[in-house]
Amino acid sequence: xxxxxxxxxxxxxxxxxxxxxxxxxxxxxxxxxxxxxxxxxxxxxxxxxxxxxxxxxxxxxxxxxxxxxxxxxxxxxxxxxxxxxxxxxxxxxxxxxxxxxxxxxxxxxxxxxxxxxxxxxxxxxxxxxxxxxxxxxxxxxxxxxxxxxxxxxxxxxxxxxxxxxxxxxxxxxxxxxxxxxxxxxxxxxxxxxxxxxxxxxxxxxxxxxxxxxxxxxxxxxxxxxxxxxxxxxxxxxxxxxxxxxxxxxxxxxxx
Amino acid sequence: xxxxxxxxxxxxxxxxxxxxxxxxxxxxxxxxxxxxxxxxxxxxxxxxxxxxxxxxxxxxxxxxxxxxxxxxxxxxxxxxxxxxxxxxxxxxxxxxxxxxxxxxxxxxxxxxxxxxxxxxxxxxxxxxxxxxxxxxxxxxxxxxxxxxxxxxxxxxxxxxxxxxxxxxxxxxxxxxxxxxxxxxxxxxxxxxxxxxxxxxxxxxxxxxxxxxxxxxxxxxxxxxxxxxxxxxxxxxxxxxxxxxxxxxxxxxxxxxxxxxxxxxxxxxxxxxxxxxxxxxxxxxxxxxxxxxxxxxxxxxxxxxxxxxxxx
Numbered sequence: 001x002x003x004x005x006x007x008x009x010x011x012x013x014x015x016x017x018x019x020x021x022x023x024x025x026x027x028x029x030x031x032x033x034x035x036x037x038x039x040x041x042x043x044x045x046x047x048x049x050x051x052x053x054x055x056x057x058x059x060x061x062x063x064x065x066x067x068x069x070x071x072x073x074x075x076x077x078x079x080x081x082x083x084x085x086x087x088x089x090x091x092x093x094x095x096x097x098x099x100x101x102x103x104x105x106x107x108x109x110x111x112x113x114x115x116x117x118x119x120x121x122x123x124x125x126x127x128x129x130x131x132x133x134x135x136x137x138x139x140x141x142x143x144x145x146x147x148x149x150x151x152x153x154x155x156x157x158x159x160x161x162x163x164x165x166x167x168x169x170x171x172x173x174x175x176x177x178x179x180x181x182x183x184x185x186x187x188x189x190x191x192x193x194x195x196x197x198x199x200x201x202x203x204x205x206x207x208x209x210x211x212x213x214x215x216x217x218x219x220x221x222x223x224x225x226x227x228x229x230x231x232x233x234x235x236x237x238x239x240x241x242x243x244x245x246x247x248x249x250x251x252x253x254x255x
Numbered sequence: 256x257x258x259x260x261x262x263x264x265x266x267x268x269x270x271x272x273x274x275x276x277x278x279x280x281x282x283x284x285x286x287x288x289x290x291x292x293x294x295x296x297x298x299x300x301x302x303x304x305x306x307x308x309x310x311x312x313x314x315x316x317x318x319x320x321x322x323x324x325x326x327x328x329x330x331x332x333x334x335x336x337x338x339x340x341x342x343x344x345x346x347x348x349x350x351x352x353x354x355x356x357x358x359x360x361x362x363x364x365x366x367x368x369x370x371x372x373x374x375x376x377x378x379x380x381x382x383x384x385x386x387x388x389x390x391x392x393x394x395x396x397x398x399x400x401x402x403x404x405x406x407x408x409x410x411x412x413x414x415x416x417x418x419x420x421x422x423x424x425x426x427x428x429x430x431x432x433x434x435x436x437x438x439x440x441x442x443x444x445x446x447x448x449x450x451x452x453x454x455x456x457x458x459x460x461x462x463x464x465x466x467x468x469x470x471x472x473x474x475x476x477x478x479x480x481x482x483x484x485x486x487x488x489x490x491x492x493x494x495x496x497x498x499x500x501x502x503x504x505x506x507x508x509x510x511x512x513x514x515x516x517x518x519x520x521x522x523x524x525x526x527x528x529x530x531x532x533x534x535x536x537x538x539x540x541x542x543x544x545x546x547x548x549x550x551x552x553x554x555x556x557x558x559x560x561x562x563x564x565x566x
Binding site: 003006007010013014017018083084086087089090091092093094095 | 302303304323324327328332336338342343347351
């Protein structure tokens with residue numbers, strides 16, 4: 001097997017080895033969707049949003065993807081601090097190949113964490129169709145890659161101070177989630193912060209996923225624009241990450 | 256392997272300063288130095304994990320700066336801190352490592368099993384890495400390189416945290432690796448490890464190469480290198496002390512006057528003359544003990560500091 005795939009599959013096997021965490025994340029998703037989704041859909045009464053329960057379910061999946069992307073990026077930083085990164089950097093694989101393996105790992109991690117919830121939501125709301133699920137997964141995975149790329153791009157801060165990195169990532173995460181269309185359409189967002197929401201990658205990821213799943217396009221951003229932005233963020237941040245891995249990051253500072 | 260004016264700077268600290276040295280094919284080169292002398296930085300740079308601030312190094316003619324991936328294909332490193340994966344078993348870690356280095360899948364399993372047995376890891380094969388002891392994790396680190404059998408094998412303090420029995424096994428396996436054709440670099444601050452393994456020793460101090468040679472030549476380079484301890488049955492007469500001083504060397508007499516310590520260049524020349532002088536004055540010798548200087552003495556001689564002292 002190709003070394004990039006060997007490394008990626010080894011990383012994925014770590015997720016499988018920690019399968020209790022995987023099952024727990026699915027269970028939490030089901031709990032959140034079942035209880036809060038149901039409650040929220042009863043509270044939200046709008047003629048514009050016909051099925052808020054489903055709208056909420058997709059938003060929850062985007063949050064799951066965001067968390068997974070953040071996890072992949074944070075894992076990268078942890079690997080450096082716990083000493084795994086120097087080992088990876090000593091393997092006979094180019095730095096670009098190393099990052100490709102991390103991207104594959106990110107894709108598989110996203111599929112493992114978000115795939116079953118997606119199928120569950122679609123089945124529960126009676127909207128399960130293979131084509132929709134397939135394109136929704138592509139949309140979510142591309143978004144996940146972008147989020148991982150953003151987190152890895154910030155990792156150089158962690159090499160100076162892990163505390164500053166954690167603070168920045170926590171602040172950034174809060175802003176990206178709150179100022180987005182994850183749980184409410186852009187047209188419902190108050191005008192004083194809707195201009196900010198268009199800067200969140202989650203806005204584009206949410207709206208694109210909802211579009212491929214058949215939501216009313218009038219409530220969503222232009223799907224072509226959303227697809228272009230999500231893809232550009234993924235490619236841009238991964239290229240930036242590649243540059244950081246190649247030029248800046250060193251495995252360890254040794255005496 | 257050769258370094259060419261290799262330097263590495265962290266902020267205002269020079270970890271390596273203009274290092275120029277070579278390691279010959281098929282030898283074990285021990286890099287000896289105290290903590291903070293730059294050993295690990297040197298090894299990390301050789302295996303392309305760290306980038307040099309200036310200068311470069313070549314492994315089998317391949318530049319570590321320009322062609323890192325190719326360098327990594329011919330070398331393997333056992334890190335000072337065991338690099339494991341908490342929820343993996345030792346055998347799966349070794350299997351992954353072997354597959355990354357294209358070890359023949361047919362031979363892989365046997366090689367892993369054999370290496371684990373030789374390093375007494377076989378009994379722990381079903382434990383997760385996080386349940387291994389410090390010594391076991393360290394032996395697993397060594398096992399990676401042994402399974403890989405690289406052309407350039409690097410060991411960073413391979414036996415720290417390992418018990419004496421384990422140390423011997425690891426040392427023997429490192430020698431075996433050399434005998435099978437690998438070039439080996441071992442960084443250590445343990446004198447005994449260096450003495451056991453080294454074909455040649457490079458002494459590193461504050462990021463600078465102090466001296467590099469075989470152990471016998473390094474020891475011979477110390478003037479008054481041999482230490483002779485002589486015990487007399489009774490306190491010796493002043494005349495004998497004067498006679499012995501005329502034989503050369505640095506003499507230290509115990510307060511009781513019956514124990515003599517002499518630092519001499521060649522004990523084999525000095526001892527017969529000392530016994531003759533003692534016989535002539537009627538002094539009766541009870542014990543004679545001749546010792547070579549240790550590598551710690553060599554380090555002290557060349558740097559003015561003991562290996563145990565902080566840099």
